[in-house]
Amino acid sequence: MSTLKHHLPECILDxxxxxGEGPVWSEAEKSLYFVDIxxxxxHRFTPETGEHKTWDAxxxxxxxxxxxxxxxxxxxRDGLHGFDPESGDFEAGPRIEPDMPxxxxxxxxxxxxxxxxxxxxxxxxxxxxxxxxxxxHTEDGLEITxxxxxxxxxxxxxxxxxxxxxxxxxxxxxxxxAFDIDENGDLSNERVFAxxxxxxxxxxxxxxxxxxxCGTWGGGRVARFRPDxxxxxxxxxxxxxxxxxxxxxxxxxxxxxxxARKGLDEDVLAKEPQAGSLFAFxxxxxxxxxxxxxxxx
Numbered sequence: 351m352s353t354l355k356h357h358l359p360e361c362i363l364d365x366x367x368x369x370g371e372g373p374v375w376s377e378a379e380k381s382l383y384f385v386d387i388x389x390x391x392x393h394r395f396t397p398e399t400g401e402h403k404t405w406d407a408x409x410x411x412x413x414x415x416x417x418x419x420x421x422x423x424x425x426x427r428d429g430l431h432g433f434d435p436e437s438g439d440f441e442a443g444p445r446i447e448p449d450m451p452x453x454x455x456x457x458x459x460x461x462x463x464x465x466x467x468x469x470x471x472x473x474x475x476x477x478x479x480x481x482x483x484x485x486x487h488t489e490d491g492l493e494i495t496x497x498x499x500x501x502x503x504x505x506x507x508x509x510x511x512x513x514x515x516x517x518x519x520x521x522x523x524x525x526x527x528a529f530d531i532d533e534n535g536d537l538s539n540e541r542v543f544a545x546x547x548x549x550x551x552x553x554x555x556x557x558x559x560x561x562x563x564c565g566t567w568g569g570g571r572v573a574r575f576r577p578d579x580x581x582x583x584x585x586x587x588x589x590x591x592x593x594x595x596x597x598x599x600x601x602x603x604x605x606x607x608x609x610a611r612k613g614l615d616e617d618v619l620a621k622e623p624q625a626g627s628l629f630a631f632x633x634x635x636x637x638x639x640x641x642x643x644x645x646x647x
Contacts (some may be wrong), residue, residue, distance in 0.1 A: 354630055354631055354632045356632050357585055357633065359586075359587055359607060359631045361588075361624045361627050361628070361629050362395070362606075362628055363627060365402075365626060366625065366626040367386040367609075367610065367626040368389050369386055369387040369626075370393075370608035370610055370626055370627075370628065371384065371386070371412065371553065371593045371608055372385045372412065372414055372457065372608070373594055373596035373606050373607075373608050373628075374414065374415065374416060374640055375596050375597065375598030375599075375602075375606070375637075375640050376394075376416065377639065378420075380396060381395060381396040381397075382394070382396075382397070382606050383414055383416075384414070388410060390406065390408070390410050390411060391404050391405065392404065392405040392407060392411070392424075392433065395628060397598075397599070405433075407426065407433075407440060408426065409426045410427045411425060411426045411431075411455075412454065412455045412457055412458070412468075413458035413468060415643055416460070417645065418464070418642045418644050421433060423458075423485075423643050425455035425456070425468050426440075426455065427454040428448070428454075429443060430443040430444050430455075430485070430494075431443055443492060450470075450479055452474060452477070453471065453480065454470065454471060455468060455469075456468070456504055457469055457504070457505050457553055457594075458507070459506070459509060459641075460641035460643050461509040461516075461641060462511070463535075463644070464641060464644025465484055465486050466485040466486075466643050467483070467484055467507045467516060468482075469481065469501060469505065469506070470483070470504060471504050471505075472503070475522070479499075480502060480503065481499040481501065482496075482504060482507065482516075482537075483495060483496055483497060484497060486535070487643065487645045487646045498529070501520050502520070502523075503522055504519065504521075505520075505552050506519045506551075507519075508556055510577070511556055511557075511558060511560055515528055515529070515531065516528070516530075516531050517543060517554055517556075519552065519564070521551055521552060522550065524545055524546040524549075524550055524551065525542055525546075526542075526544045526545075526554065527541065527542060527543055528541050528543040543562075543575070544562075544579045544581065548569045549566030549568045549571065550566065550569065551565075551566065552564070552565040552566060552567045552592065553565045553595070553608075554594070555594070555638075557638065558602070558636045559635055561576055563595050563605075565594045565595060565607070566592050567591050568591060568613075569590075569592065570586065570588075570589065570592065571584040571585060571586050572587065572595055572605075585631070587607065587629065588622065589622045589624060589626075589629075590622060590625065591609055591612065591613065591614065591625065591626075592609055593607075593608045593610055594607075595607050596640075597637020597638070598637070601636060602637040602639065603633055603634065603636050604631075605632070605637075609625055609626055609627060611625045
């Protein structure tokens, strides 16, 4: 990846996914995992070798987050599942919002304490039925806590490197919110962190300096914000629908970017044939090592 130029995105996997999302870097495998939500596929790409492997999921999946035992916690349409890349098997876990069949799980993250945060959304992207949840593993299994509601499309979420701030996107409102996280994992002090004027905030992550990096749906760029919400220069992408970034590589200074073809008409796709593909570029700010969901054995 050393050939990548600073802030000059290049297509490294011409995948053309319908809805590429949720990239996470596996330091152990030197590989990037990500999903295609609509195609219900898991992808793993190894930059050094160019190897690309895929697995089929039993349903649409919004996120895939590493677990301390080498497996993954997957957020499928109906709930949480375990995914083992060795066997390719998915194991059904707790259902989420079974009384709201129009909802699905969307995006998620792991905080520095090894807790998972994820959001739900209205799959029709019309009703404010989405919520934010926290997941902790206990001796009795997964403990799922409902925190916040009223989202049409919740996105992100992301946690500051210190673990004390949660960021959540309400995509249709072009707004990123921030919450304080207390020592018990409870949220307070909801506030507007940033508002986008070009495109809609999609997946978000923080870097080692606490800056927030935001994929912009319909915005053709990666937006960036300081911890105080001040907007930094964005990074232009060659495709319209930019979904999320992940920091990887040996120094965590390679930025991997997932994108999507969903919602683009034939004229736009003719101009952006690599929409939905995986891109990467180098940056001078390192990311934060990928946190793992911690198990209470």
